[in-house]
Amino acid sequence: MAAEKKPGIFTGPLWTNNPVVVQVLGICSALAVTTQMKPALVMGISLTCVLAFANVIISLMRNTIPNRIRIIVQLVVVAALVILVNQILKAYAFEVSKQLSVYVGLIITNCILMGRLEAFALGNKPWPALLDGLGNGLGYAIILFVVATFREFFGSGTLFGIDVIARFVNESGYDGYQNCGIFVMPTSALILIGCIIWYLRSKNPDLQEK
Amino acid sequence: MNRNSNVYTVIYAALLCALVAVLLTVAAVGLAPQQKANSDNEKKQQILSSISSVLGKEVTFENAAQIWDELDMDNNMSVVNVKGDEVAGVNAFDIVAKQQFKAGVVKDDANLPLFIANVNGKPYYIMCLYGSGLWDAVWGYISVESDGSTIAGASFDHASETAGLGAKIKDDPAFAAAFVGKHVFQNGQFAPVQVLKQGKTAANGADQVDAITGATKTSDCVSLIVNNSLTGYKAALEKIGTLSNMVQDCAADSTVCDSIQNVEPVIAE
Numbered sequence: 001m002a003a004e005k006k007p008g009i010f011t012g013p014l015w016t017n018n019p020v021v022v023q024v025l026g027i028c029s030a031l032a033v034t035t036q037m038k039p040a041l042v043m044g045i046s047l048t049c050v051l052a053f054a055n056v057i058i059s060l061m062r063n064t065i066p067n068r069i070r071i072i073v074q075l076v077v078v079a080a081l082v083i084l085v086n087q088i089l090k091a092y093a094f095e096v097s098k099q100l101s102v103y104v105g106l107i108i109t110n111c112i113l114m115g116r117l118e119a120f121a122l123g124n125k126p127w128p129a130l131l132d133g134l135g136n137g138l139g140y141a142i143i144l145f146v147v148a149t150f151r152e153f154f155g156s157g158t159l160f161g162i163d164v165i166a167r168f169v170n171e172s173g174y175d176g177y178q179n180c181g182i183f184v185m186p187t188s189a190l191i192l193i194g195c196i197i198w199y200l201r202s203k204n205p206d207l208q209e210k
Numbered sequence: 211m212n213r214n215s216n217v218y219t220v221i222y223a224a225l226l227c228a229l230v231a232v233l234l235t236v237a238a239v240g241l242a243p244q245q246k247a248n249s250d251n252e253k254k255q256q257i258l259s260s261i262s263s264v265l266g267k268e269v270t271f272e273n274a275a276q277i278w279d280e281l282d283m284d285n286n287m288s289v290v291n292v293k294g295d296e297v298a299g300v301n302a303f304d305i306v307a308k309q310q311f312k313a314g315v316v317k318d319d320a321n322l323p324l325f326i327a328n329v330n331g332k333p334y335y336i337m338c339l340y341g342s343g344l345w346d347a348v349w350g351y352i353s354v355e356s357d358g359s360t361i362a363g364a365s366f367d368h369a370s371e372t373a374g375l376g377a378k379i380k381d382d383p384a385f386a387a388a389f390v391g392k393h394v395f396q397n398g399q400f401a402p403v404q405v406l407k408q409g410k411t412a413a414n415g416a417d418q419v420d421a422i423t424g425a426t427k428t429s430d431c432v433s434l435i436v437n438n439s440l441t442g443y444k445a446a447l448e449k450i451g452t453l454s455n456m457v458q459d460c461a462a463d464s465t466v467c468d469s470i471q472n473v474e475p476v477i478a479e
Contacts, residue, residue, distance in 0.1 A: 035374030066219040073226060080230045087237045091244040094252070095271060105370075156374070184375060184424040 010131040013139035019112045020143040021197045026112040030144055031186040037160050040148035043103045044141025048134060050107050051116060054078050055133035058121040074117045082108050112140055147192045155183030254278045257325055259365035260336050260351035263390050264329050286326045294445030297321050307340040307349055314341045316442030334362050335450060337443045341435030344427040346370045348435055354394060358451030364389040376428030392417035394440055394447060402440045405433035
């Protein structure tokens, strides 16, 4: 029984039960870190790692946690993990830690973390919890990456910081091109995520509200 | 044991806190020397980045320590106060910029670091910048040529400006590069370069650098930070400028050379 459910635990959050566009969790950071692809990618990877570890740890502890302080316990575990990772990065991967600086803090407050710990890890064994963590983390990363691709391309004319549009425009000799400023603003992320939700719901009747 | 009893809850919370505290303390103490070395190196990188256009190469985290030693920076730094006098007995490198400012303005009794890089026989004076950005602290370094006014370069860093927008003060080399050749004084009047939206001009005739699109607040903050920080160095810069003029006069007419001795040196030789 459990063996049959495993693929769904991992693949579900990638699309049909995506944490951002279906569960509508973690929207705040999805708006904040998607102006460029690089931070979006780094944020997606960091969140996936932290979520997978936190899920496993909470799952291992699930039978000992007192019910009344479970949220605090979850917070302590997540915060400890994030601080530990940050300290190690600062000592041995200084450049990476500089890039991550604010995002590491954002991970602690990401609703997906608390949501998954509370909804899944507290009631499941470590292995499914690990899959759930990886699935939700990657599901979040995918949406961030897609949104960031659009925003960076149309807002700044670059992809991963490489000047795509400017290079093309220079070659063609046309110099009237202007980047679309609204794509740099958080507003555009909300519109883009709205479009993704629209598409997803039109393709998936289960999600449509009758 | 009853997992919902008060005793269990309290003991559980206490044990968890103790465990996490020990874990984090061990990690913090154990990793501290390595982290200190990294942050020192980063500081050297930031200081030297403000003269990267003079050096003709990019200062990276890897080559910062080497360039630092080549320029013998450890023996070429000084500390000045707001009156432009040298302060003895303080190590410029160890000065924490944050502690020299209050509410974004240089304190009256501040000790301000002044690094002097001698590149190709010319001195470049590097000063620290500090203040609040949109979200958190913004700091940096700005260098001037021997006339005490012409900016030779700048470098900026920030704690948590918005990635892709305000963070460009650090990530986009063109922003810092735009400060090169701008001035701190206009016709002898203190009017440091300002960061303004395209199309606007400074009321006091100061030079200007284009603001970052989509990051108006951060750009305004940088403008204020440059102005406020350089205000603390104003007296020192005037002395540097005066000295520079005298050296020029001296080269043209040796009779005025003696008066150079009468100017209190900003920099210990």
